Amino acid sequence: MNHHDVAKLVWQKIDRPLTAALVGCMMNKQMAKRPYIRQEVVVDMLESAGEFETMALEVVEQIRDESMQDALEMLETRHELLGGKTLFDLAVPTSLVLASCFL
Secondary structure, three states, X not given: OOHHHHHHHHHHHOOOHHHXXXXXXXXXXXXXXOOOOOHHHHHHHHHHHHHHHXXXXXXXXXXXXXXXXXXXHHHHOOEXXXXXXXXXXXXXXXXXXXXXXXX
């Protein structure tokens, strides 16, 4: 079992799956930019980032389908754990297209 498999198992049990998916996506994309990371590891990290991005979109779509207002509130709420950032703040640098969920 590799680190990505462990992360996915933890993600299934966490009480804030959207936050976890966005952080996982962001971390993988940021780490992949490091010059000392081997190319095959970079490819794996970018694949993992894509998987976490897909997970985040699925969570947002599910919540949006239940309540558009709840989905927007969840994305716009500032989180102390994230240094006062919102989930939108996390999504923008990861290139996550959350806006498409609300069209």
